[in-house]
Amino acid sequence: MSAAPTFSEALSEAERVRILAKTARFEPPPAVLPDGRRDLVGLSRAELTETLALIGEKAFRAKQLWHWIYHQGVTDFARMSSIARPLQRKLAEHFVVGRPQVATVQTSADDTRKWLFRFRDGQEAETVYIPDPAEDRGALCISSQVGCTLSCRFCHTGTQALVRNLGAAEIVGQFMAARDAYGEWPSPTGETPRLLSTIVLMGMGEPLYNYENVATAMRIAMDHEGIGLSRRRITLSTSGVVPMMDRAGAELGVNLAVSLHAVRDELRDELVPLNRKYPIAELIAACRRYPGASNARRITFEYVMLRGVNDSEADARALVRLIAGIPAKVNLIPFNPWPGSAFQTSTPAAIERFARIVMDAGFAAPVRTPRGRDILAACGQLRTEGQRARLTG
Numbered sequence: 001m002s003a004a005p006t007f008s009e010a011l012s013e014a015e016r017v018r019i020l021a022k023t024a025r026f027e028p029p030p031a032v033l034p035d036g037r038r039d040l041v042g043l044s045r046a047e048l049t050e051t052l053a054l055i056g057e058k059a060f061r062a063k064q065l066w067h068w069i070y071h072q073g074v075t076d077f078a079r080m081s082s083i084a085r086p087l088q089r090k091l092a093e094h095f096v097v098g099r100p101q102v103a104t105v106q107t108s109a110d111d112t113r114k115w116l117f118r119f120r121d122g123q124e125a126e127t128v129y130i131p132d133p134a135e136d137r138g139a140l141c142i143s144s145q146v147g148c149t150l151s152c153r154f155c156h157t158g159t160q161a162l163v164r165n166l167g168a169a170e171i172v173g174q175f176m177a178a179r180d181a182y183g184e185w186p187s188p189t190g191e192t193p194r195l196l197s198t199i200v201l202m203g204m205g206e207p208l209y210n211y212e213n214v215a216t217a218m219r220i221a222m223d224h225e226g227i228g229l230s231r232r233r234i235t236l237s238t239s240g241v242v243p244m245m246d247r248a249g250a251e252l253g254v255n256l257a258v259s260l261h262a263v264r265d266e267l268r269d270e271l272v273p274l275n276r277k278y279p280i281a282e283l284i285a286a287c288r289r290y291p292g293a294s295n296a297r298r299i300t301f302e303y304v305m306l307r308g309v310n311d312s313e314a315d316a317r318a319l320v321r322l323i324a325g326i327p328a329k330v331n332l333i334p335f336n337p338w339p340g341s342a343f344q345t346s347t348p349a350a351i352e353r354f355a356r357i358v359m360d361a362g363f364a365a366p367v368r369t370p371r372g373r374d375i376l377a378a379c380g381q382l383r384t385e386g387q388r389a390r391l392t393g
């Protein structure tokens, strides 16, 4: 017999139920074309098997299709050579292997590339490829929602109301479409270097307010008979949805990045209003119990540097006291201004001073160099220029 849940566990469970119920109100439309054909991308293995059973196909077909869809990256049933012609035709009558449509794509002078992807209902979200200048690989920054329910004061996405959640197909589809663009199919087996070798969930939206779809998409990306990304190569960034952090840690075990940005509740309440619900002490406690955190797999604390707001030496010292003992690194992100934003970027000297204190306490404190400035591609503050142009144009 299992022990009765403690008060705080019961509270967390109630919170999770509430969050998931709210999430359901923003579900994406079904992944079905107007002609009735269903998109097979975004189905879990079990769902793919069930879907094929609906047209009388056996379970081993799901395995075959999984290989073609996620290992080979094939979108045309006629190219699936291990499947006989009549079945190829039957599959094409009922299903498609979809991709988000590229609305715009821009490549920066530093090779950062930004896509605006359009989904079937016309909604759009941005994805950014950020090359690692030191290596032949890079990270794909993907979006989890169109807009965001939260309204962090320094974030441009936060000025846009949540339109809807992205579905699992739309989330993993951003990665698959980027692989199409770089010609990186089939998926590598072993450690073959690939440009698209890392996913960061740092685009538009709060991934832990769209947990089920994000989890399905990440499980697909991690499945080793398909895309096969290791969980160490996926980082989920959250503004601090504490009850869901536990669940993501237990179920997905991906790397965690936490958007901290302030070390006093009074200030964090202002900058990251979610702090009023899950204050710093609770957030840090959730980081301390995050499974798998170790020196090899550190938790990333993101800290946006706002001039005269959160960048003092006292803030830096309070930060290292707060995270003492957590295997962590601190990403210092120079604030990226947008029209109408109320903040300025910290001076280089202030960033330097702050970084020094954090490093002296034994934490890595890289300053995230701005990438793709010329195409407004700063990961995590993706701007909907296209949308604004259409609204004003």
Ligand code: SAH
Residues within 6 Å of the ligand: 152, 154, 155, 156, 201, 202, 203, 204, 205, 206, 207, 237, 238, 239, 258, 259, 302, 303, 304, 333, 334, 335, 336, 337, 338, 379, 380, 381
């Ligand atoms: N909603 C999640 C993930 C998307 S935001 C989260 O908040 O963590 C990804 C990162 O970009 C966050 O750390 C966010 O605080 C940061 N960010 C948002 N706007 C920014 C800006 N204008 N300048 C620099 N970083 C910003």
Ligand code: SF4
Residues within 6 Å of the ligand: 148, 149, 150, 151, 152, 155, 156, 157, 158, 159, 203, 204, 205, 206, 239, 259
């Ligand atoms: Fe949403 Fe993250 Fe922007 Fe906050 S920083 S408004 S949680 S996308």
